[in-house]
Amino acid sequence: MKHIKGLVLVSVLLFLTGCKISINSNNSIEVDDNTGDNNTAVEEKLIFNDKIYSYKIEPNYVPIMIFETDDYKVYSYNVRNVTFNNKLLEKYDVDEFIKELEKINDYITYRDGGTKLYTGKDMKIIRCNALIDFGSTNKDIYIGDINMTYKSNFCKPNNKTEVKTFKVVSRNGNNATLTRDNEMQEVYIADYYELVVGKVYDFEMIFGDNIVVEDTIEDIFAMGHIVEIREHK
Numbered sequence: 001m002k003h004i005k006g007l008v009l010v011s012v013l014l015f016l017t018g019c020k021i022s023i024n025s026n027n028s029i030e031v032d033d034n035t036g037d038n039n040t041a042v043e044e045k046l047i048f049n050d051k052i053y054s055y056k057i058e059p060n061y062v063p064i065m066i067f068e069t070d071d072y073k074v075y076s077y078n079v080r081n082v083t084f085n086n087k088l089l090e091k092y093d094v095d096e097f098i099k100e101l102e103k104i105n106d107y108i109t110y111r112d113g114g115t116k117l118y119t120g121k122d123m124k125i126i127r128c129n130a131l132i133d134f135g136s137t138n139k140d141i142y143i144g145d146i147n148m149t150y151k152s153n154f155c156k157p158n159n160k161t162e163v164k165t166f167k168v169v170s171r172n173g174n175n176a177t178l179t180r181d182n183e184m185q186e187v188y189i190a191d192y193y194e195l196v197v198g199k200v201y202d203f204e205m206i207f208g209d210n211i212v213v214e215d216t217i218e219d220i221f222a223m224g225h226i227v228e229i230r231e232h233k
Contacts, residue, residue, distance in 0.1 A: 046079060046145060048120030051100060054079035056145060061204065061228070063142060063159055066090050072128075075159075077144030079123065089143075098141075101127055113137055115155055124148045128155035153206045153227050161227050162207070164220055167200045178217050185217035193229050200232040 044056040056079060063075035066082065067090040074094065076082055082089040084097050101118060108117045114129035126142040138155045142148065153159045166178035170186075176195055177186045195201065205224035207213055213223045 046122035048123040072139035130155035187221040204228040
């Protein structure tokens with residue numbers, strides 16, 4: 001009887017603190033306080049089709065390698081736990097996954113050698129077939145949310161980018177004056193990038209291998225290539 005009263009009291013206290021409570025077969029209490037990486041809070045499920053799904057994460061805009069084979073790497077992008085036929089993709093025969101993609105007739109093909117972008121209900125998948133140096137072909141796969149696009153760092157041997165944050169002071173045609181801390185510099189930014197004076201933006205940049213770049217606005221834009229510009233949050 002005392003044991004039951006104890007369980008009830010603890011359960012009430014945990015309920016009041018917002019923790020998740022479960023009692024296992026040994027009558028011991030398991031608590032999930034919804035903090036940390038292993039929380040069990042309800043996650044938004046993203047569906048590609050009836051066989052492929054994943055879960056939404058807070059966007060970090062970074063391709064994360066799930067696994068690699070001798071021929072290609074598989075990345076997730078702003079999603080986690082990519083699942084195929086009710087198994088995590090890294091634990092499944094990826095050849096079967098590719099066969100599933102090949103059954104899909106609705107896709108966009110890029111003129112880079114034949115990279116394909118597939119669009120599902122809440123997700124997109126990019127299967128690279130991009131020609132790279134020395135006549136070789138990049139065969140990587142990117143699996144992301146519905147907002148994923150074929151970014152200029154995708155389907156390359158080195159897809160690592162860096163994010164630099166600047167405020168726009170002025171905009172004139174293909175030029176923009178940016179500021180950060182006590183630094184201010186006018187740089188070239190093509191006019192198809194929509195920038196609002198006074199706003200702060202994250203500039204996702206890619207740099208060539210083995211290039212030394214000084215951490216100045218001038219050098220960053222002289223030595224780097226813009227992958228994406230996002231309003232800073």
